[in-house]
Amino acid sequence: MTGSAETAFDGPLPIATGRTVARTLWRMLAGRRLRLVGLLLLFLLEAATAVVFPLIVGSLVDAVAHTSGSVPASFWWQLAALAGAAIAAGILAWAGAIALARLAETVIAELRENYVAAALGLPRRVIETAGTGDVVTRASDDIAQAAETLPNALPRVAISAFTIVIVGVSLTALDPRYLIGFALTLPLYALTLRWYLRTAPAVYAADRAAESVRGQHILGTLTELPTVTAHRLEHRQLTRIRDAAWQTVRWAMRTRIIQNRLFGRVNLTEAIGLFAVLAVGIWLAYTDSATPGDVTAAALLFLRTVAPIAALLFVMDELQSALAALGRIIGVIEQPVEEAAPRSTGSSDGNVTLHDVSFSYDGSTPVLQNISLAIAPGESVALVGATGSGKSTLAALIAGIHPPTAGRIDRSVPAEQIVTVTQESHVFTGTLAENLSLAEPTADHDLLRDALTVVGANQIPAQLPDGLSTLVGHGGHPLTGSAASHLALARALLANPALVVLDEATADADTADTTALDHATRALTKGRTALVIAHRLSQAASCDRIIVMEHGRIIEQGNHDALLLTNGPYATLWAAWSSGTERDEGAV
Amino acid sequence: MGGRGAGTRAGFFEPPVAPPTTDRLRIDPSWSAARLSGSIIRGVWPWIAAGSVLLIVHGIAGMLLPVVIGMLVDKVVAPSAAGVGFASVTGPLVWWGLALVGVYLVVNLSYRFGGRLGWFGVQRSQFELSQAVLSRVLDPRGMVGAARAPGGLLAVATGDVHRACLVLYVTVYPPGEIVGLLTAAVILFAIHPWLGLGVVVALPIVVVLMQLAAIPLRRRSIREQAGLADAAAVAADLVAGYRVIRGINAQATAAGRYRTVSREALRGTLAAQFARAGFDGISTATAQLFAAAVVVAAAILAFTGQLTIGQLVTVAGVAVSLIGPLDGLVGTLGTFWAISQASARRVLDLLSEPANPAGLGEHTGDTTQRVGTAEDLLRVDRLALPDGSLLNTTVSSGEFVVIDLPQAGQRLLTDVLSAQAVPVTGQVLLDGVAVEAWDPTTLRERVLAVPHTAGLFAGTVLENARATGDKPLDEAIARTALRVAALTETELPSGYDATRVGDGGRELSGGQRQRIALARAITADPDLLVLTDPTSSVDAVTEQHIAAALRTHRVGRTTIVLTSSPAFRAVADRLIAPYEGGEPS
Structure with missing residues (x-):
């Protein structure tokens, strides 16, 4: 987007309340609640084994005080209890950790999957106003925080709570x-x-x-x-x-x-x-x-509570952050996905009509004013204008990202048949092939190579160490801005849409490949309705119609030759653009 | 930074505000991993030694705690059963009560400050080793071979460095743990020789058994965690590409792919957790069985009248206290050493990378002599371009030349001119000297071959424009350069001085980034400036302004623009277009 998206807004993305978090987690536990009960039982037993040792030592102290010279029969029970508690503690620690991992890690995996699906499904205008910063932070920091802390903190909370209760009960039993x-x-x-x-x-x-x-x-x-x-x-x-x-x-x-x-x-x-x-x-x-044995047992019992409570205190701050993180994750998951589906007039031939459309982001500053426009199926339209003239906004309205503030847009194209390529070219972490096949999951490497060839970028895999299987993106093999733009064009081609919107899609590409890029743009717009915003006027020139915009209005439109004859703003722009080219023709 | 300013002192042994200026760490890239570990330990020995002494004190004090409790039971509690009055035990009560206070005090302070000193040792050596790795990566002479992925280098400079320094844990904690265990043995020996002997014999066996049980589990756990895809990072990456994904309506595909990644990560996590659960279960059971065995032995001795009940309590307390050091010892010795060695190896491998052959030159030219009159500042003689064709050209001092080459050719020429690649065939001469014979830094002072990607760094727009060489360049020149690059102050959110960007400069548009990078190159004002498509993200009208302003600004200096843009062709003295009109010249 021009202008507006560069401002970093503090996200209006919702944060779930504690009650919503609890309700969502409870719902996610559906079918696993019995397992949760079993898990808590394991923790309870684990906490219970901890009091066996102090109680047995206490009873041994008293047994020693009351016998002299021989081992009493009760000793063998005490021995068995000590050994049994030790083995039970081991088994319970093992079983508890496994049960916890199965339950907690699975729920966390589902949480992050639901989050990604929900975040990618957020209405586009939400992201256009909020920016991607907040959704990305929630994906990285909050998911990592929840995943690292919760499986660690839950058993500590449970075990220390149970230990306090059991030790309290045991102490009460003593006195x-x-x-x-x-x-x-x-x-x-x-x-x-x-x-x-x-x-x-x-x-x-x-x-x-x-x-x-x-x-x-x-x-x-x-x-x-x-x-x-x-x-x-x-x-x-x-x-x-x-x-x-x-x-x-x-x-x-x-x-x-x-x-x-x-x-x-x-x-x-x-x-x-x-x-x-x-x-x-x-x-x-x-x-x-009290007997000396009782006093010993009480002291040792008390000491048993120290380690679990300390362990709990040490994670309390993380637990607090993890709960806040859960609120932010679930806030997005519970966000109703209400995409304003572009109105479809039945047939799907790529026809778009705007009736007296106006638009404003904030309700007061008009960005587009009274635009009426009919784009015929298969027609390629170039939008030309200075920064802030409203061309990107117009393209966004035609693509169905924003509903018009006033007026009406009729589209005979279903939403999934509209593809937008902007200057923002993100290279995903993964292989080059995965980056491409995002648009067409069933495509094999040959098809991907074909798409790259059509957009004039077959050299990209050739220049990478592992071709299409090279890891690219964050931390992977760096791609130039030009290569990223080419990938975006190839992706759009693979998506095979009825209406394609190219908003400065080739701005990052190299001028050295101008011919190839113009060719790529033509290949992509051929046979479909296309809207092209490009500062490279050679791309605009090859479109069926050129619309010149200024301050949110259409000031001139027509094909390249017709506009040159009128000697209007476009003709001036073109003269400036082509002066270097003419000289160059003279030089050769 | 929270409520604590950088100047507030948080506690004892807080590091000074300014980074240390002295190097403590000696490194020789030809060393073995173990030798590097030794050097890491020697480098921070004062902290490590102080830390481990305190932890030894902690280990002893920890074992004395059950002794004091046992004495309290024997001297104060037990007499009650014999019907003695409370008044007669007040003396022992006071003394042993004070002893308990003393022991707690020692435990408290020795652990806090011992651990803190050791942690500083780890931090200090990590700091220096990481700088050493980055210095190697950023050496002007470069590294041989293809460009490395930044993520891989980052992993060595941070992750591996950290793990290599974890070797210090082997020297900080185990001495205290070993002394603690020995103290326990001495205490038990003093109570009854058989108990002491039994523990001395059984303890190593228990440690070895736990180690053996741990080896396969730990190995598996480490492997699973290493191979574990970072599910959160992948999620963030996908969501960051929201506009791209929505642009091609691929949200269902992307979410589906993420599910696969997430499930794979889940399998890895579960496998790692199961392995750890197994190890935890075995070590818990072993340690508790050992404690139980000691208590049972003591109980038998007590039943036969060879131990007092207080001594029995002490033995029980000591038996429980054995578990901590035992666990720690097994964990530290087994894991940290192995982990640190593997990482130390990777650090050494990077440090010992040979230099790029293009960066080995030593010619520094005659700096007092200006180049002004030289006929051919740059001479390209039969340079083989990636497509096999040969480039022949000369550029005289003061010329403004446009060379139209395909991207691969542009990259090769800039790499050669910035001492990052040696021509396979042919030669590139600066002042009659082959570029690879020039000292790389001197060459880059004379020739600035700007890469096409506009790499910005954290700071203001003005700071970025002034960034060339070690010290910021003149501010006024940078402001002029920004105007030459047609970046107006009003276009930026807070002008040149206050608009801040992060590393990469993603806060600004591609066109703005590109113009800042161009301004930086203009500010650097080198003898020969080589630009690669400097205005590809700028609109046609602005591009023309920039080309004309640059031409005027560079009068008297030499400039080569690698581009096919008509705007630059229009203002150039000369166009070299080897690919136009048939065969390259």
Whole structure:
């Protein structure tokens, strides 16, 4: 889009509420809820095995206190319980991890698949106003955040909750008064958690931001290595990366300091709790309500809660971010896909008629005013005009991206028969063949090569190390802007549409291949209705009709020869364009 | 940056604001991986040594905790069963209570600061090793062979460097863990010789068993994770191409393809998780069985009156405390060493890459002598173009020449002129000296052969225009150059000075990027400027303005424009079009 899309809007993409997140997850668990119950049961049992050891040691202490010289019969039961708990803990840890992976990882895979499908299905005008930034961030950061954190955090939440409950129950069984010591730690943990959630996220975010700046500087430098070499920017870029890298060192250390303090506070709480439980135990012992075995069991039981609670605290900040990430992912998934389907008048011959169409992005500034236009099936129309004259907007309206603010557009082309190629040529991470076959999944390599040949780009695979199977895109083999434009044209050709809109589709291509590009454009527009926006006037000249626009209005239209005769704006443009060409003809 | 400014101190051992200026790391690309690991450890030894000493203290203190609890049970709790009054145990209660406080304090501080020092060691060496790798990649002499994918280089400069430095973990944590285990053995020996001996004999066996159980599982887990496609990155890439996908109505195809990627990633993740689950299960069961065995042995001794109940409690506590160091030791020694060696190898492979033969020249010319009068500044003598035809031409000082070549020919000529490729046949001479004989940096100071892709870097538009060489070029010249390139201030969101772009400059349109890159080349003001299709993304009218302004601006300097654009042909002194009118000249 000209002008408007370059502004980065803060996305109006929705964020799901906690309730919507819960409802969506519950729905996704349909048919797996029994498994969820089984999983929680495994965690409960795993937490239960943890209390066996302290209780048995406590009973051993009392058994020792009451026997002298011989091993009592009860000992063999205690031995069996210890060994059984150890083996059970191993089996439960194994089974729990597997069950959790199956459930959580599958749900996360479905979440990211639903997200991609929903994001790609968002109405185009949403993306035209919001920009792709927000949907991309949600795809990368939020999906990664949820995928990394949730499978890790869920068992910690479950196990530490169960451990607290089971230890609480066991302590109550020994003597409810032990709970005083245990209860003392809970507000301390809560305070620690509050401190951590207030301090840590900003530091972690700064750490990630520093890491990302460094990564961008490195990747940016490596991607633009030819420029770095030509302009002798090696030292400058190295210094820049070095400074960014040192910032990551500083933030990594601050992150570590925060974690160290969290450990310090958890450790202090542990000490206070142990003191309290021992104090209660000693008091009970001297009031004859507890045996030494009970006191031992209580102390060891308390110590059992420390590791799971610490593990939980350490992921709480990530868990918080993961829940926010879920809100952003599900916000898009739950977004109703309401694409304004272009009105079809029955037949599919590529006929488009605009009746007195006006358009405005913001409701007040008119971008298009009172445009009436009939494009015949198979006709190729060029839109010519200065930046901001409304040509891209007109093309977007004809392609059905925006509904007109006033007036009416009749189209005899179904939406899936309209193909738009813009200057924005994204090279997808994958092979060259995958990039092409996106438009026609069933195409084999021969068909793809044919399409490249038609658009004059058969040299692209030939120049790559593995031909059509070369990995391109982010981190892959770099493609020139020209090659990317050629790929876009080939893709449009493979899609075989009834109406094709080329909005500066060849702007990034090399002028060295002008003839090839004009040829490619002609090959692509041949036999279908076409709308061409190109600053290369030679492309406009070969269209059936040229429409010249200014300030959202059509100021002149006709074919190339007719417009030259009128000596209007187009004739002036053409004179400027062709002066170099004429001289060149003289030179040869 | 959150609530903490860059100047606030977050805690002890926080690194200084400015990056260190001294190099601690010695590297020789011919070394073996193990030798590089040794050098990494030696490079940051003060932090590593301090860190591991503190962690040794932590390991000992951790084992003393059950001893103190056992003493409290023996001296304070147990007497209650014998009917002793509370008053008579207040002395031991105070002493052992204080001991418990002391032990907790030591555990707390030694772990925090030991870990922190070790982590700084890792960060510090990572910082330097990564710079070393990037310095090699950015060496003006270049690297031999085809251009490498940026992603692969990035992986070595960040991922492999990090993993190579993880070797430090082998020196930071294991000493503390080993000493902790030895302390446990000594404590148990002191309680009863048989317990100590039993643990000393059984412990290595348990460690070896856990290692053996871990090897296949860990190997599988690492492999699965390495082969795991990053599902989030693929999702982001697809969504970033939203307009392209919607333009060709391929959203269903794209979503379907993503499902395949996502399911493959899921299979990989599950396989890795299952492997880890197996390892976790085995190590949990083994460690707990070992602890149970120690307690059972102690209980038998206690039943026969050879141990007090407090000692039994201590043994139980020690047995549980053994698990942590044991787990850590198995994990650290087994994984980190293997991981670090494989990555150190990849780092060394990159560092030892030979230089590009085109960048080996040493001729620096006579810098005091201006080139002004030289008849032929540049002479291209039978240079073989990729399609096999030969290019012959000379360019005199001060000329403005257009050469019309196909893309592959343009690239070859710019590569040769910027010391990145050696001609297969023929010669290219600058001042009568073959370009590959020139020192690459000197050559690039004299000849700026701009690549066609407009590579911008993070910073303002003006900063980008001034970016050539080590120091920013003159600001006024850059402003003039931006005007020559027909980029007006009003066209940018915040003018030349305040419009910021990220690396790649994707915030601006292709035409704007291209004109900034052109302005940068004009600002550099080299003796010979070689431009490749500098206005391909600019509209026809503006292109003509640029061509005319550039022609005027470059008067007295030499300029070659590789293009077929009519605008440049119109203003050129001379057109060299070897492909027009039959055979190349």
